[in-house]
Amino acid sequence: MEDGVDHLAFERNKAQFDVEDMKIIWAGSRQDFELSDRISRLVASDPAFRKDDRTTLDRKELFKNTLRKAAYAWKRINELRLNEQEAYKLRSFVDQPAFTDLHWGMFVPAIQGQGTDEQQQKWLPLAYRMQIIGCYAQTELGHGSNVQGLETTATFDPKTDEFVIHSPTLTSSKWWPGGLGKISTHAVAYARLIIGGEDHGVHGFIVQLRSLDDHLPLPGITIGDIGMKFGNAAYNTMDNGVLRFDHVRIPRNQMLMRVSQVTREGKYVSSNVPRQLVYGTMVNVRQKIVADASVALSRAVCIATRYSAVRRQFGSHNGGLETQVIDYKTQQARLFPLLASAYAFRFVGGWLKWLYMDVTERLQANDFSTLPEAHACTAGLKSLTTTATADGIEECRKLCGGHGYLCSSGLPELFAVYVPACTYEGDNVVLLLQVARHLMKTVSQLGSGNKPVGTTAYMARVEQLMQYHSDVEKAEDWLKPNVVLEAFEARASRMSVACAQNLSKFANPEEGFQELAADLVDAAVAHCQLIVVSKFIEKLQQDIPGKGVKKQLEVLCSIYALFLLHKHLGDFLSTGCINPKQGSLASEQLRNLYSQVRPNAIALVDAFNYTDHYLGSILGRYDGNVYPKLYEEAWKDPLNDSVVPDGFKEYIQPMLKQQLRNARL
Ligand SMILES: CCCCCCCC/C=C\CCCCCCCCCCCCCCCC(=O)SCCNC(=O)CCNC(=O)[C@H](O)C(C)(C)COP(=O)(O)OP(=O)(O)OC[C@H]1O[C@@H](n2cnc3c(N)ncnc32)[C@H](O)[C@@H]1OP(=O)(O)O
Numbered sequence: 001m002e003d004g005v006d007h008l009a010f011e012r013n014k015a016q017f018d019v020e021d022m023k024i025i026w027a028g029s030r031q032d033f034e035l036s037d038r039i040s041r042l043v044a045s046d047p048a049f050r051k052d053d054r055t056t057l058d059r060k061e062l063f064k065n066t067l068r069k070a071a072y073a074w075k076r077i078n079e080l081r082l083n084e085q086e087a088y089k090l091r092s093f094v095d096q097p098a099f100t101d102l103h104w105g106m107f108v109p110a111i112q113g114q115g116t117d118e119q120q121q122k123w124l125p126l127a128y129r130m131q132i133i134g135c136y137a138q139t140e141l142g143h144g145s146n147v148q149g150l151e152t153t154a155t156f157d158p159k160t161d162e163f164v165i166h167s168p169t170l171t172s173s174k175w176w177p178g179g180l181g182k183i184s185t186h187a188v189a190y191a192r193l194i195i196g197g198e199d200h201g202v203h204g205f206i207v208q209l210r211s212l213d214d215h216l217p218l219p220g221i222t223i224g225d226i227g228m229k230f231g232n233a234a235y236n237t238m239d240n241g242v243l244r245f246d247h248v249r250i251p252r253n254q255m256l257m258r259v260s261q262v263t264r265e266g267k268y269v270s271s272n273v274p275r276q277l278v279y280g281t282m283v284n285v286r287q288k289i290v291a292d293a294s295v296a297l298s299r300a301v302c303i304a305t306r307y308s309a310v311r312r313q314f315g316s317h318n319g320g321l322e323t324q325v326i327d328y329k330t331q332q333a334r335l336f337p338l339l340a341s342a343y344a345f346r347f348v349g350g351w352l353k354w355l356y357m358d359v360t361e362r363l364q365a366n367d368f369s370t371l372p373e374a375h376a377c378t379a380g381l382k383s384l385t386t387t388a389t390a391d392g393i394e395e396c397r398k399l400c401g402g403h404g405y406l407c408s409s410g411l412p413e414l415f416a417v418y419v420p421a422c423t424y425e426g427d428n429v430v431l432l433l434q435v436a437r438h439l440m441k442t443v444s445q446l447g448s449g450n451k452p453v454g455t456t457a458y459m460a461r462v463e464q465l466m467q468y469h470s471d472v473e474k475a476e477d478w479l480k481p482n483v484v485l486e487a488f489e490a491r492a493s494r495m496s497v498a499c500a501q502n503l504s505k506f507a508n509p510e511e512g513f514q515e516l517a518a519d520l521v522d523a524a525v526a527h528c529q530l531i532v533v534s535k536f537i538e539k540l541q542q543d544i545p546g547k548g549v550k551k552q553l554e555v556l557c558s559i560y561a562l563f564l565l566h567k568h569l570g571d572f573l574s575t576g577c578i579n580p581k582q583g584s585l586a587s588e589q590l591r592n593l594y595s596q597v598r599p600n601a602i603a604l605v606d607a608f609n610y611t612d613h614y615l616g617s618i619l620g621r622y623d624g625n626v627y628p629k630l631y632e633e634a635w636k637d638p639l640n641d642s643v644v645p646d647g648f649k650e651y652i653q654p655m656l657k658q659q660l661r662n663a664r665l
């Protein structure tokens with residue numbers, strides 16, 4: 001049996017575009033590419049960042065191993081004087097969730113976004129030097145999605161000028177915060193502010209949890225890890241925690257006071273900023289999660305594509321080679337839309353980062369006008385991309401057949417570590433309902449002269465879109481960006497308008513919203529898919545250098561859009577945007593596009609520029625040398641340390657002997 005090396009070299013030679021130029025497009029710029037390339041090699045070449053043994057460690061060893069890596073990473077960041085972007089990349093390539101994610105990803109941003117200048121000056125230098133380690137303690141045992149339902153209380157005591165933080169019920173126990181369980185010294189904890197018996201709703205407070213001397217919990221604090229989670233290693237490197245407060249006192253100036261303040265006299269004062277800024281950290285992280293979705297999906301797609309070119313099954317004639325499974329049309333129809341989605345999410349992630357930076361600058365200048373749009377986009381795209389990525393990783397596992405189920409394929413752990421992204425930072429359905437509220441508000445204001453802006457701007461043409469019928473006559477018509485865009489706009493606006501019309505039949509709008517929730521979620525998905533398609537099309541309107549690169553991206557863009565059209569054909573037909581014949585023409589075009597991707601598939605995944613260390617997959621090895629390495633790896637399993645396993649003599653041998661004795665009787 002030959003190895004796979006020649007297959008992938010041959011595949012690479014087939015590419016019709018310059019893969020080095022595509023690497024730059026994927027990375028965002030030459031500078032980003034060089035940075036990413038340098039840091040990924042740095043991590044891959046350092047034995048301290050070895051990760052192939054992770055799934056064989058028990059929880060305690062795994063956690064200790066995470067602490068060692070985190071401390072070593074921090075040491076290297078300082079020694080090499082890495083800047084913020086480089087440190088972030090290093091974290092990404094180390095590829096192991098840790099308390100540091102919450103410290104840098106949520107604790108620090110919460111203070112930056114919700115703290116006053118004075119509070120920032122006090123706390124941020126300590127956090128930046130990691131002299132304190134923080135987490136984001138919002139979710140409780142009883143409430144996660146419903147933030148307004150949180151039960152922890154922060155009662156102002158005017159006598160001592162302190163807040164008393166308390167967990168009044170079991171369900172008010174903080175439950176889930178990452179980094180809380182074993183490591184964090186501090187938390188930004190969310191609690192109901194009570195002054196003189198009056199409840200002012202949920203606010204953030206900086207609370208010290210553990211002693212900076214001996215790391216023991218401070219008086220009144222009960223704290224621990226919530227236990228093993230899904231998967232072997234996966235997210236078990238993280239100490240998601242439980243926390244109860246028993247009348248814990250903190251100084252008044254530890255309430256984050258940018259949005260509202262409590263004076264020495266106990267007066268509650270609201271600033272001139274929307275209260276939703278208390279939710280600002282979540283907007284920030286949702287944007288990061290969207291950017292990360294393309295990374296996780298592209299990893300899985302890279303593994304499944306390379307392995308599909310190495311793997312052969314059936315089709316041998318006269319003793320010749322069997323067919324590469326990537327040549328089966330069904331394999332292509334499952335794999336290539338995921339490849340296209342990885343590119344689509346990459347570009348929409350880049351755009352969302354820009355949108356987030358824009359809204360942040362505006363907020364600093366007290367311009368809050370784009371906050372609802374930023375909230376709707378981050379919530380909707382977080383939901384859309386994480387759902388598609390989690391499903392896509394699982395599909396990639398199936399695309400790799402039996403070997404995909406082995407941990408050494410990298411796919412089971414990738415799925416297990418990724419799938420909670422559908423839940424954390426907002427359950428995906430709950431977030432789509434937020435988008436739906438935004439859409440219903442937009443539709444209700446259409447007649448009022450209030451022009452829809454940003455990603456809902458297409459709604460301004462609602463009358464025209466309600467009349468729209470696609471004029472596609474032949475399969476190639478579906479390659480025209482405007483044709484695709486109009487069909488997606490018409491479908492999204494008609495689904496929103498239909499929901500708004502149905503809602504208007506209810507005397508109580510909230511009751512209507514609950515009753516129509518499933519349709520509202522579908523309308524939100526249609527709107528979010530339109531955003532992704534339109535940002536991909538916008539990307540293609542930019543200058544894209546490199547031999548054949550633009551052509552490949554055009555093919556991928558068409559695949560992404562037509563795959564969605566095919567998958568949601570019911571929406572497009574039932575809203576009357578297209579007719580059944582046009583639906584069939586889209587499927588015909590999709591098949592042509594798959595054939596165009598086929599010779600370029602390996603080069604398109606090479607453009608992600610992942611090291612073998614980062615991929616962590618025998619099936620996805622760059623050299624395609626799968627079988628010898630799989631065979632070699634099996635012998636490394638701890639179960640193969642001895643020929644006769646522990647427990648055999650104790651349990652199985654007596655059973656066998658008994659059977660033997662019975663047989664002789
Ligand atoms: C081992 C190696 C280590 C290496 C170490 C290296 C060293 C380190 C170096 C560098 C490291 C860098 C690492 C960085 C890594 C960063 C990655 C970060 C990863 C983090 C992982 C994430 C973990 C998960 C964390 C969490 O889950 S935190 C908890 C999140 N919780 C939620 O999301 C709850 C969801 N619920 C809600 O958001 C809300 O409650 C709701 C659903 C929106 C409902 O709110 P409410 O009841 O108030 O409802 P409404 O009435 O519907 O809304 C009122 C109005 O408010 C508007 N609204 C709502 N939300 C927002 C918002 N977020 N922003 C703006 N506006 C909002 C809404 O639209 C309404 O408006 P209106 O005009 O209609 O009134």
Ligand SMILES: Cc1cc2nc3c(=O)[nH]c(=O)nc-3n(C[C@H](O)[C@H](O)[C@H](O)COP(=O)(O)OP(=O)(O)OC[C@H]3O[C@@H](n4cnc5c(N)ncnc54)[C@H](O)[C@@H]3O)c2cc1C
Nearest residue numbers: 136137138139143144145176177178420423424425426429
């Ligand atoms: C790995 C992981 C890490 C986490 N890290 C943190 C952290 O660092 N800090 C922190 O504070 N929290 C953290 N969380 C908590 C997380 O943010 C919440 O679990 C998440 O927001 C979902 O909330 P929930 O658990 O209350 O789900 P629920 O809201 O109870 O969801 C249960 C089901 O009910 C449905 N549902 C709920 N409300 C509605 C509605 N209005 N309409 C329709 N359906 C609805 C949901 O769709 C879901 O199917 C983490 C969670 C996980 C899994």
